[in-house]
Amino acid sequence: xxxxxxxxxxxxxxxxxxxxxxxxxxxxxxxxxxxxxxxxxxxxxxxxxxxxxxxxxxxxxxxxxxxxxxxxxxxxxxxxxxxx
Numbered sequence: 001x002x003x004x005x006x007x008x009x010x011x012x013x014x015x016x017x018x019x020x021x022x023x024x025x026x027x028x029x030x031x032x033x034x035x036x037x038x039x040x041x042x043x044x045x046x047x048x049x050x051x052x053x054x055x056x057x058x059x060x061x062x063x064x065x066x067x068x069x070x071x072x073x074x075x076x077x078x079x080x081x082x083x084x
Contacts, residue, residue, distance in 0.1 A: 011042040014052050030061030
């Protein structure tokens with residue numbers, strides 16, 4: 001059986017490797033509706049440019065707003081805006 005990594009797998013690995021090197025890349029998620037179907041996609045950006053996708057990926061997928069950590073840490077780590 002052959003494993004085919006998805007855009008999410010590829011993007012998570014690239015993002016993690018870059019972050020380990022101290023490079024502040026952004027893991028980006030986007031979505032679109034096409035033919036009544038919901039499609040989601042993931043890619044990595046650095047300085048506003050996609051690293052593992054085509055340059056016009058933002059015209060094909062509407063990016064979600066990034067989660068922003070609050071300045072304080074909760075008991076279990078970072079408390080994300082919108083979480084309870």
